[in-house]
Amino acid sequence: MSMTINYPLDWFFISVLFFIGAYCMIVSRNIIRLLIGFEIISKSAMIAIIASGQHTNAINLAQSLIIIMILVEVVVIATGLALIVKFHNKYQTIDIKKLMNLKG
Amino acid sequence: MIIYVLIYLIIIGAAVLAVISKKLINSAIMLAVLSIGVSLLFFSYEAPWAGVFELSVCAGLITVIFISAVSLVKQDDEEFKEDRTKYKIFPLILMAFIIISSIFVPDYFMKLSGFAVYVNNSNESIGKFIWLYRGIDIIGQITILSASVFVIKHIFFRKSDTLEEK
Numbered sequence: 001m002s003m004t005i006n007y008p009l010d011w012f013f014i015s016v017l018f019f020i021g022a023y024c025m026i027v028s029r030n031i032i033r034l035l036i037g038f039e040i041i042s043k044s045a046m047i048a049i050i051a052s053g054q055h056t057n058a059i060n061l062a063q064s065l066i067i068i069m070i071l072v073e074v075v076v077i078a079t080g081l082a083l084i085v086k087f088h089n090k091y092q093t094i095d096i097k098k099l100m101n102l103k104g
Numbered sequence: 105m106i107i108y109v110l111i112y113l114i115i116i117g118a119a120v121l122a123v124i125s126k127k128l129i130n131s132a133i134m135l136a137v138l139s140i141g142v143s144l145l146f147f148s149y150e151a152p153w154a155g156v157f158e159l160s161v162c163a164g165l166i167t168v169i170f171i172s173a174v175s176l177v178k179q180d181d182e183e184f185k186e187d188r189t190k191y192k193i194f195p196l197i198l199m200a201f202i203i204i205s206s207i208f209v210p211d212y213f214m215k216l217s218g219f220a221v222y223v224n225n226s227n228e229s230i231g232k233f234i235w236l237y238r239g240i241d242i243i244g245q246i247t248i249l250s251a252s253v254f255v256i257k258h259i260f261f262r263k264s265d266t267l268e269e270k
Contacts, residue, residue, distance in 0.1 A: 006105065007213050012202060013112040017119055019198040024123040027191050032174065033123075036131050039166070040119050043142050046158070047115075054149045055213075064233040066146075066154040070161050071245050075252040077166055081173040082259045088177045 010051040017044035029096045031084050035077060042073050107148060115141040132170040139163035153230050 021040030024033060046066055053062025088094050115138055122134035139162040146155035235242075 008206065008210055009108070011205065011209060011213070013116065015202055015205065016116055016198065019194070019201070020116070020119045020123055023191065023194050026194075030128070032128055032170075032177070033131065036122055036135060036170075039135055040122065040138065043115075043119075043138060043162075046154075047142060047145060050146055050149050050151050050154060053151070059149070059151050060228060060230045060233045061237075063151050063154040063230055064238050066151070067157050067234070068238075068241055068245060070154075070157050072248060074161055074165060075248050078169055079252050079255050079259075081169055082256045085173055085176050086259050094177055 007051060007055045010047070014044050014048050014051070017041075017047070031087075031094045031096055032081070034096070035080050035084075039073070039077065042069070045069070108145070111141055111145050111148065115145070128174045129171065132167055132174060135170065136163050136167040139166070 018041055021037045021044065024037030024040060028034060028037070046069060049062050049065055049069070050059075053059045053065075084094060087099075091098065118134045118138040118141060122131045122138060125131050125134060139158060143155040143159040143163065146152075146158055
């Protein structure tokens with residue numbers, strides 16, 4: 001391996017990033033902020049995949065996984081934001097608590 | 105090793121600013137900064153293809169989608185009276201998780217480095233991985249993309265398009 005990679009250091013920052021995203025998803029009532037938290041969590045997962053790929057000397061396999069993951073993430077974000085815009089056009093709110101009124 | 109810590113601090117700072125900022129547009133811009141930091145990390149981990157995809161798609165496309173959605177949705181953040189006091193325990197859970205994992209996890213990481221024997225094929229090119237080993241995933245990607253296109257087409261469906269034809 002060309003450089004010394006300290007994977008426990010990676011693990012520390014990955015867990016901090018995951019908890020920041022989880023905090024954002026748990027606390028906020030704005031639906032767009034939920035998607036922002038989802039984005040932060042998926043970034044931490046990407047860093048975990050790339051760092052473990054570097055650690056096990058299989059970086060190209062990790063890259064091919066990351067490319068697929070980025071595509072899925074873009075699809076999820078685009079569809080979710082389209083649903084949010086449609087929801088806002090109909091009910092004039094993006095509060096997650098107001099979604100409770102939709103149960104039937 | 106210093107450069108990794110600096111890039112990680114950029115990433116963590118951008119994530120914290122994205123969570124705590126009042127305006128949604130600032131959150132979207134901080135998300136772009138976070139993506140740029142992640143792509144820098146990928147470049148320094150000798151993963152240039154993943155870095156290029158991250159920089160062009162996550163820092164470019166997703167930011168544009170977020171900013172357009174935020175501008176379409178008229179924001180009134182005063183409406184959200186978020187009670188965050190009961191979530192003050194969350195950083196304590198984070199600290200406990202990190203301390204416990206720093207005790208138990210390094211053994212697992214030592215075992216993980218043993219896997220390098222089995223998957224030591226990093227000399228092969230990225231194109232061979234994408235098209236040969238994971239070529240069947242291309243079908244899944246095309247399916248996901250077309251599904252999202254149909255979903256968005258049906259979300260923004262306008263009745264006047266078909267009524268005028270009748």
